[in-house]
Amino acid sequence: MSHIENIIIDEKDYKILLELLKSKTGLNFHYYRRNFIEKRIKSRMIRVNCWTSKDYYNYLTVNDNEIKNFLEGFTINYTFFFRDYDVFETFQEMFLDGLNVRKGEIQSHIRPSSQKIAKFRSKRHYARNQMKLNEVSSKPDMSYIDIFIFLDRLSFYQKLKKPRNERNTIKIWSCPCATGEEPYSIAMILNNLEQQIPNFPPYKIVASDIAAEAIEKAKMGIYSDESMKEISDYFEWKYFTKKKVQFGYYNTIKDAIKNKVEFIQEDVTKGHAKSNEKYDIIFCRYLFIYFNRENRHQFLKIIDRHLAENGLLILGKTETLFDSFGTLKQIDSRNHIYIKTHSKLF
Numbered sequence: 001m002s003h004i005e006n007i008i009i010d011e012k013d014y015k016i017l018l019e020l021l022k023s024k025t026g027l028n029f030h031y032y033r034r035n036f037i038e039k040r041i042k043s044r045m046i047r048v049n050c051w052t053s054k055d056y057y058n059y060l061t062v063n064d065n066e067i068k069n070f071l072e073g074f075t076i077n078y079t080f081f082f083r084d085y086d087v088f089e090t091f092q093e094m095f096l097d098g099l100n101v102r103k104g105e106i107q108s109h110i111r112p113s114s115q116k117i118a119k120f121r122s123k124r125h126y127a128r129n130q131m132k133l134n135e136v137s138s139k140p141d142m143s144y145i146d147i148f149i150f151l152d153r154l155s156f157y158q159k160l161k162k163p164r165n166e167r168n169t170i171k172i173w174s175c176p177c178a179t180g181e182e183p184y185s186i187a188m189i190l191n192n193l194e195q196q197i198p199n200f201p202p203y204k205i206v207a208s209d210i211a212a213e214a215i216e217k218a219k220m221g222i223y224s225d226e227s228m229k230e231i232s233d234y235f236e237w238k239y240f241t242k243k244k245v246q247f248g249y250y251n252t253i254k255d256a257i258k259n260k261v262e263f264i265q266e267d268v269t270k271g272h273a274k275s276n277e278k279y280d281i282i283f284c285r286y287l288f289i290y291f292n293r294e295n296r297h298q299f300l301k302i303i304d305r306h307l308a309e310n311g312l313l314i315l316g317k318t319e320t321l322f323d324s325f326g327t328l329k330q331i332d333s334r335n336h337i338y339i340k341t342h343s344k345l346f
């Protein structure tokens, strides 16, 4: 018996295991989809030759190392700089449009070179991705046009039209931020624009995650080469210092970017530390996949509370609320971008 399908964990044992994992890690695994967690438990059970959940419970109780092994390779904190970089390109284009700056007038630097992508990805994956990119650039993309119809009403657009002062600071929340690569990518984009565009608006980036260790790592700002696999050479050169180590480099983010992000450790289904803050843009990518239905709803209520009217929710490539959810209406079906509005879109 060596297959995952042969291992059965009943409801009661599953709960008991989750309680034990919670007491050892501080993480509440009840929040996540059962399929996802169960798969991880079962694959560890096979690795350590435990064939019943009781065996694995006992094994976990006496082997301190097993918790580390359980969490390792559990892709929950997995992230990297400029993950799905075309989402960031769309984000940048919206800013440029609001500032009345044409794309060709600035050096973007978001897109990594094809050599860099090829270095980290298998040939097949790379070819598939190139095909997708070609498709995107050769076809007229309706979803893309949609965004531009709605731009004028966005809360951050309205701020761009007003005097550049504290009151009109554009507020961005990266939730969840894991080890910080996403909010730092946003900070690099805005810093790069700020240096090329006169009278750039003031902005503020808040980033939060439930995992204390991830937040600590984010605050330290030191990354392995794996995190750098889709960052452009220019941004890598401009915003990092590198130190050679045995297996590659330590890449340390420079203070100019580090100081732009405020990190908070919190469970976002319970609320947000900045209880009165309203954000113009919320990035929320690769979180729903882990949540069960109840937590998803709980979390969406919190998003609703903290997103300004006509603010944007960016879910990214893999997650969706379909055409709409409550006050959130989709305006880009490629990057799953939603606008919060109480009024009709048309």
Ligand SMILES: C[S@@+](CC[C@H](N)C(=O)[O-])C[C@H]1O[C@@H](n2cnc3c(N)ncnc32)[C@H](O)[C@@H]1O
Pocket (backbone or CB within 6 Å): 031, 075, 076, 077, 078, 079, 080, 083, 175, 176, 177, 178, 179, 182, 208, 209, 210, 211, 214, 266, 267, 268, 269, 284, 285, 286, 287, 290
């Ligand atoms: C895959 S990472 C996503 C990071 C980043 N947004 C990205 O797109 O690469 C998922 C993160 O969600 C965090 N997370 C899971 N449940 C959470 C919760 N209840 N509150 C806040 N963060 C949570 C995890 O700790 C993990 O760091």
